[in-house]
Amino acid sequence: MSECLFCKIVEKKIPANVVFENEHIVAFRDINPVAPQHILVIPKTHLENILDLDGAMANRMLDALKQLVAQEKIEKGFRVVANTGEHGGQTVYHLHWHLLSGRHMGWPPG
Numbered sequence: 830m831s832e833c834l835f836c837k838i839v840e841k842k843i844p845a846n847v848v849f850e851n852e853h854i855v856a857f858r859d860i861n862p863v864a865p866q867h868i869l870v871i872p873k874t875h876l877e878n879i880l881d882l883d884g885a886m887a888n889r890m891l892d893a894l895k896q897l898v899a900q901e902k903i904e905k906g907f908r909v910v911a912n913t914g915e916h917g918g919q920t921v922y923h924l925h926w927h928l929l930s931g932r933h934m935g936w937p938p939g
């Protein structure tokens with residue numbers, strides 16, 4: 830059995846608040862939101878980070894993202910973040926895009 834936390838969410842071995850799912854992608858609410866709306870979009874296959882992402886899966890993630898923006902009625906804008914590696918602040922090593930919305934985002938990021 831995989832020791833990866835997000836693989837366990839994909840396999841429904843640990844619960845998550847899933848807001849979108851299809852054959853390849855699942856999206857669920859972050860357990861520790863840093864914005865009023867904080868959704869994680871992940872591929873169902875285990876990819877460590879964005880460097881492992883190919884064009885086909887990137888398209889699937891992008892399609893899911895667009896569907897989520899419509900579904901969640903995110904009309905005032907949003908930010909997509911892919912923390913990558915140690916300096917990127919990645920803590921879960923299964924590729925995920927943070928979809929953050931519901932407030933003004935600061936720049937530069939911390």
Ligand code: 5GP
Nearest residue numbers: 845857858859860861912918919920921922
């Ligand atoms: P990272 O720090 O790797 O960019 O993002 C990992 C994210 O996963 C964090 O925002 C963290 O709050 C979230 N997270 C960690 N464990 C869980 C969990 O068990 N369930 C959910 N829904 N989110 C989690």
Ligand code: ZN
Nearest residue numbers: 833836875923
């Ligand atoms: Zn995984």
